[in-house]
Amino acid sequence: MRNWLAFALAWGLILGGAFFASRVQTDGGAVTITEVRIPAEEGVTVSALLYKPAGATAAKPAPGVLVSHGYINTREMQSPFAIELSRRGYVVLAMDMTGHGYSGGIVGTAGFGGPAALRHLKSLPFVDKAAIGLEGHSMGGGPILAAAKADPDGYRAIVLEGSTPGLLGAPAPENPRNLAVVFGQFDEFAGLMWGVPKGGDIETSAKLQKVFGVTGPVEEGRVYGDIAQGTARLLLNPPITHPWEHFSASGVGGAVDWFQRTIPAPNAKPVSDQVWLSKELGTLVAFIGLVGLILATFDLLIGLPVFAALAQPAQPVVERRDGRWWLMLAITAILPALTYFPLMKVGQVFFPMAPFPQWVQNQLVFWALGTALISLILGVFLKNRAVFTNRWVPAILASLATMAVAYASILVVDGLFKVDYRFWVLGLKPLDATRAMQLPGYLILWTLFFLVAMRGLAGHIAVKGEGLIASLGWAKIAMAGGFLIMVVWQYATLFSTGLLLTPKEPLNTVIAIQFVPLLGVIGVIGAWTYRRTNSYVPGALICALFISWYVTSGTANHRQPGFEPQLPGAAAPAKK
Template sequence: MRGRWTLAILGIVLIVAGGLLAFVTQTAGGIKIQDIRFKGAKGNTMSALLYIPPNATPQIPAPGILAVHGYINSRETQDGFAIEFARRGYVVLALDQTGHGYSDPPSFANGFGGPDGLAYLRSLDIVDKDNIGLEGHSMGGWTVLAAAAAMPNDYKSMVLEGSSTGKPFAAEGTPSWPRNVALVFAQYEEFSTLMWGVELARDVTQSPKLWELYGTKGAVEPGKVYGDPAAGTARVLYTPAMTHPAEHISHEAIGYSLDWFARTLKGGTPRTVDDQIWFRKEIGTLIALIGFVALVIGMFDGLLEAPMFSRLRLPAIADGTMPPHEAASGRRWTAALILSAFIPALTYYPAFALGGTFVTPSAFLPQGITNQILVWAIINGLITLALMRLAPKRASRAGLIGQSVIIAVASVAVGYAALWLADLAFEIDFRFWIIALKLMSAKQFLIFLIYLIPFTAFFVVALHVLHRNFSTLGAPRGVLYLTNILALTLGFIVLLVLQYGTLWLTGKLFNPIPDPGFVPLSTIVAIQFVPLLAIVAVIATFTWRRTGSSLPGALIAGLFVTWYVVAGTATQVPF
């Protein structure tokens, strides 16, 4: 029995070790982090992380920076920037946009929350109000531009990462507004048409819209400072060789912002741009995320020994309660793998288009991206049901529903408690890059309940057929895990390789749709499908090998994925 708890213990060790590494990194040099809530101008609740360096006191205020994430991200996504800003003596307010993280919905409201964030930062007595910088990635750039438009004399400089002035969501840039702008726009940006009206991101220097901002009549030269920092008219362009989401996790992109604020803000603690430690936190929270998965399946394994789950356990001997297992073989196995892997990828863009068009956010279904994923799940669930008769037939074990529900809820609840404790002790979520598992707010929990049943129903169907096609008790463990992981993720891996290969070779994604934002955003969302579905495959395979049933793994997957999606995306309507 002691061996059954090994994975759970390992999960706890990984969470503590990863949490400690992340905490030590983000508090290096005496930095303090506060999880804060404050009221916006319209009475809405805003959420942020406040990074306070030791040099910031009421007697000697320090420069301040408002740092804002992009669409369907949250305040922790900017932690690389926030950590390095704070290490240089800046007070940093890492904001949750409206409708994101723990800030009240709807998203896009109140200038994305930018004016409220800047007003709060300026209200702190430890902040030098004459030296405030604004930094935002993607839609976070529009957030800080909204703050700059509302309070044009209350900041000194800004950095736009993968963002733009002007339409669709900001005021037009001029040689004098906004003040002292550094633009980091990558050579493989997915949103070049939406942001700057150029088909290829590497041609952003030729954008007439950019010329208006820089006050030029020809190509903007990357790295050259235009205008005068003292007059607030300085501009500079950086074009690193990376993609839009890569700017979150890039020493180079973060280095450009450090250099610009060192030039345009007074005060702080001088450090070279190469002196960066933030990636250690990414490693720490990744270790904690792996620990979470180990803890959940380890708790399942340990709880399975309890007498109340005796019927659920896989019989150790052939006593007649375990039906024999036959999986697909030969060409039938190959066909099953191809269909399992590629139908979800082939239906991905059409399902997202249908969801975005016909299942718009409402009081009942308040999250746009979640609705699109839901439509994808429904379509693929129906396709799987139609193809189920082609899978090898297998007798099922009866009387397992109640026990499966209880053990699934208990296993995920322990994982949730672990995240709550990690947040309490280390001020972290479980993440790497844009893959993030966050605690839910009270409103998000209610939204979670709305989406839980349809997402769980999808996994019940999909994982049932997965195991009928590929899982047998006699299959080698490693082979079975790899097969099921590939069956769920290979199509998305190929989709992303093709899209980003096309971007690398041609400078743009394959996008036959006139909408300049749909395919880029959907493609970036698809990146998360690979690790998320890989985790689902691991959970599903582990629980099936212990029970011979697909149901417990499907219920855990439904709980986990619904939680992940709802807590990590935007809510577009008041809720």
């Protein structure tokens, strides 16, 4: 009965959190959200979510805004902008860049999908074609600037959040109409974007001064040019980081304010009136419910006769937390953090190829497998004395069944509420057919890593006689503690000096943020399943399925049949 109650509670968190998030993002039902598929150049299809306020009709068209996420993200990352703009009466089209999410092609295909998305937005009968705005975060500046270049008179204003014209060679107009630049004082990409070492120095950027048409420092908050003539320029430089530009009141508020000034809102509201964070809290609750569902489902399964052989009490060999235990905890926690930057760098040689088309995920699995190899070498000297009860066939079947239930839950949430499991940089969504075909190759590699990691966790960190809460807590520290220290150290340095501890690693630093909660979840799953089976195998398999699903669903494709492999910083891809 207790297992069924836990199962029901998990579903309650999932459905309750998703329902609450849905009510927020639809403004209590006043905004409808629908899936859109848009044919684009080079034979690809662009995916998007359309936010339509009730007041937008063919008889009374509303202004529209096209919004785009950044690299290795998806359209849901722009929901704070979409929520705040749509509740003010704007029709919002939140697109997946090509090579991302459910859009086809690879990174950069068809102007990142921006021109096609803009054409679609302007084709809607309930959209005022003379009142169009464009907003993009980071690489998301690529599609909206490509759209502006393709249709110079087809929009009224642009907001670049942590972005820049011509990023990585992307097409862009020479003189964008009514441009606002929102760039954080602690943006990790200041050098790449604007050629200055720190985000707080952006007013001295020669590139920015050229865009603004001035010869000296740009004054923050001052409107240069004329809105009516389309020549207006505005710089906002709030004290935020690159990931906060799309997840902060100042980042979102800067875009909302500029659009309300340049494209009057049908239902204008003060910039301070923002509700998007409530939606994120709702989907966070649903994400927590998902973790609970995985644990509860596994418990229910091993109670069935077909999986009963898996149910074995854990037999830790560690008697107490002595010097050896603390050493193993330190190695387990710190080693992945120490290897992260060097192995991610070397992992760039793992180029996109047919079974492994995602360049960033290729680097991640290179890091994971390299760390596992080092762990195995250390294991020769730090022997794992644990005796495990490994039953591979039922473990494989139970793990698959557990994650099948977890995956079914996100299909339910997506179908009923049009939300996914996410909070800020953490996001998990259903796979489309293309990404589902990509998952098996990555699953094999992640499984190899987790078999090593979970064996070490169970054999070295578990202590005889410790309670459930202590066991889960220490497992989280062992798996995520090193990354937490690394991320805190990076950002403490950034906030105190204006530069990251590793200033040449901005992308990998941002990627590392999400691994703090992810590795914590992995620790919980590993400790939980070991306590019930005396085996590291079920936990390893569940974690491999979870992480390969997570990364594959949200990471960019750099190779697809019919397109030349495309890497960040290269020219636009050529069609075969």
